[in-house]
Amino acid sequence: MTADTVLEVKNLKTWFYTRRGIVKAVNGVDFTLKRGECLCLVGESGCGKTVTALSILRLFDSPPGRIVEGEVIYEGMDLASCTIQRLRQIRGKDIAMVFQNAQSALNPVFTIGDQIVEQINAHGQVSGADAIAKACRLLEEMKISQPERALKMYPHQMSGGMKQRAMIAMSLSCDPCILIADEPTTAVDVTIRAQIMHILQELKANRDMSIIFITHDLSLVREIGDRAAVVYGGKVVEVDTVEHILESPAHPYTIGLMRCLPDISTDSKRLPSIPGNTPNPIDMPAGCSFHPRCQEVMEICRSKDPMLMNIAGVHAVACHLFSDAGGKN
């Protein structure tokens, strides 16, 4: 762990023990988060990106969920195994989270002001007036007009975009050093999405904070990310700087994912697609979980799961095409 690493996730496995079987939602995720950087976790639904985020703060339901293996190292402490009391001091204060659906993440019977002040008070002795002033400043930072008025509003009185911004304000209330944003723009319209992305870009520029940005939309990655990790079947399959991964992706899944996105700037006659469906996490394919859909599948892919290995600089890929055993290189 180097000096500028703020969070390190090592071989994290979060499994859910259900009646229908063991759902291996996160099945060996590795990544590091550096100070001040924005790391994007990209993947389709069911790939395990949200459960990875929830696992960092152990926010999933347990039972049925359990971290069966792995470490989440924050300031020399393993969040995956520390006491729940210790974890509570970190949740919201050091590591804060913005959820996808502001509608269900906000409490409908308290005003926005009450909810922000509650979080400020939970992590420190602040006088009532100071807490309200801070809440007001935060809403202003989120470009909410008339913040004093907004503090007195209930969630149902706000529009979707406002609620999402209020929730970002709430997550910033204790000046966290890591912000986990789980698809913060999925539930809002494109014009509102542009507003929220703009706010996040400003936060990144103005605050000394690392961001984990979770999205299914590769095109948002360019706008905010420094590095991107592509997640498939509960594992990170490729990590690289955003520029490089968008220019020259290496993993067949990343390549496929980028090709099948309709792009406004090109005139395509026919969209390339990835055959098949995302794997069922109860019944993962043996070997590399992508092999049934892969164009370049080899014999070894069916039996052996490739490791995530560095191929150049910060570029790491989990694919036999790049391993010694498979051998393109």
Place this chain on the structure above:
Amino acid sequence: MNMSGAQILQVRGLKKYFRVISGLIPRLSGEIKAVDGVSLAIGEGEVLGLVGESGCGKSTLGKTIMRLEEPTSGEIIFNGVDVVKLKKKDLQALRGKLQIVFQDPDSSLDPRMTVGGSIEEALIVHGVKDPAERNDRVAGLMEKVGLEAGFVDRYPHEFSGGQKQRIGIARALAMDPQLIIADEPVSALDVSVQAQILNLMMDIKDRDGLAYMFVSHDLSVVKYISDRVAVMYLGKIVELADKREFFQNPMHPYTEALLSAIASLRPASKERILLKGDVPSPLNPPAGCRFHTRCHRVMAICPQSEPEFREVAPGHNVACHLYA
């Protein structure tokens, strides 16, 4: 495109208002003008993309054309027949040729019916009496949408989202429709599956020569599939043009903002236009031009008078005072 060809659907001045009843003593407190005077036409074999943000009335427009919602006023001419004037029993015949595919494949299939049964039901409703013929046609439809005919006895929960959407499309195709209203058919799907469904819809269109009204909030998807594109804002169409013209020369400030809000894999070339605030409530839309509260090019006239929807270039219609 295809404007010279026969027009399969013409909509003139269509309105759909929903009455809002509220209060302790229930009384009419207002009307939501979900669709407020929409006129458009779709030619044979043409794809019209209809874009707008949530709440702009695009889904209501689709449902009203099908008469799944009763229109408040206006005309809907499908194949020369005024749909608005049709009696309930005559609607049946119409709906074989005018079909709809819904956004959420999960809630549009009956979970307790096999998928074969769901598709067959469409044939039964439309009077295909011979069971052997129905079976053949169900198998043919399954194949057409890229599913194994052997899957007919399975239930919806055994399929993935993309496969369920294929079944929804198969059911819509049952009576060889001429026009399918596709209401956000790919928004619930993952990108890798979205491409499969879009390609399937293109293939079916090319083979069977049917027309689509493709409703979506995603301009990049609309660009891929459409021949012409219409933009809706608060119940009205604000811009309508051929695809090429639309993307090369967008005129309405709202269209400009929508286009600039799209994230692209390529670096952005222009400064992004950030719209202020949210879409106003359709219960109480702004006076004058409905977009003036968020417009970055608002002028003195905009709050006062509503711009007319007019042709400003060949085949390019805009409702904006900038082009008056």
